Amino acid sequence: MNHEEFLQRIFTNGDKGIMSQPVLVALSGGADSVALLRLLLDAGCRCYAAHCNFHLRGEESMRDERFVRKLCNRLDVPLIVNDFDVAAYQREHGGSVEMACRELRYTWFEQERERQGCAVIAVAHNADDQVETFFLNLLRGTGIKGLAGMERLNGNIWRPLLSVSRQDIPDYLSAIGQDYVTDSTNAQNDYRRNRLRNIVLPIIEQQFPQSQERILDTIGNLKQDHDLLMSLVNDAIPDERHIDIPRLLSQPQASTLLYHRLRHLGFNRSQCEQAVTAARQSHSGRQFAAPNHIMHLNRQTIDIEPIGRQPDIAIPIDLTADVLSPVHISISRNNPPFSPRMCDGNGKVAFDIKLLDCQRIVLRRWRRGDRIKPYGLKGSKLVSDLFADLKLDHRAKRDTWLLEADGDILWVLGYRASALYAVQRESQDYLLLHLEK
Structure with missing residues (x-):
């Protein structure tokens, strides 16, 4: 396949409107993203490049940054680089390293897209990534939307390489004399996607030749089915x-x-x-x-x-059964004799069974002036002061739920329980509440 045929295979008539405007390219320095940048430039698209340095691979991370700087300088492509502290983000928001990097990356990409006046963010997901996503969603449990895979254009995210297999990309780069860097962690099986890519899918392909092509056909069929389904849903x-x-x-x-x-x-x-x-x-x-x-x-x-x-919204709940909305709280009642070791006071708390006698038990958001009587402390404390002590940011405070019973705050979910309705040691008549993540 020559260069022109490769370009025609990737870009469709529907892409012309996108490519007539500036595009922000997510550039890691790997083969896929480098190929994407070169293809867009060859197609006459005006590009900006954005590179994330998560500093997770030591010198290799710095090598990648040096490479993209040199590449963009040679191609005369404006480059924006951002350094991220993944560990700090995890401490504040939780989640895995993978999830933290994804959230940081896409939040910043969108900020830069707006700042640079770009139409879309071009990312280099290819056909192999599509198959991997299909299996990851299938094994995680999903519906037709998850099995239909990634969309070529989803909001401001554009994936023009979804029709290209991973093995075709180095061949293209070799043909144009373009080098790239390789992430050594791609060969490691610490992450689920890598285990799927390096272990599971090669076995499937060996036992079922051309399985990837058939799976991609299935994904295409599911995408059409999903589009039809949503048309019917919107009509209904x-x-x-x-x-x-x-x-x-x-x-x-x-x-x-x-x-x-x-x-x-x-x-x-x-x-x-x-x-x-x-x-x-x-x-x-x-x-x-x-x-x-x-x-x-x-x-x-x-x-x-x-x-x-709805700043003052309050959602009535029933504590005689598990709460599923707006958060998941599992509740057990017939418990062994109570011991403080059964609770952590944050995400797992206990209250005397008399709590069920309250007339109104609700979950609601924090309001200024809210007070709680923290377990183990004398007197009451402003919930805002508790947030300050915990160094919660605006989003964390906004997303926190409070358990209120007859006007008293009993639990700042995930952070602190009240001394009200405290359970006596060895008591067997109490509720054990566990905030599920």
């Missing part, structure tokens, strides 16, 4: 902000229909199943929270609103 629920309950309940698989309409807002299957069950039982007043939206069940409609418009 034309207004996601105000959903007509009688019309929804008249549909087959109403909870699945509701989930597909609202999943992009962060609502999960369990919440949609509970909402439909409550609607069938005419339980108006129920509420379900996604990260940035709230679902209200009224008599005739399900209304969706941004949480930012």
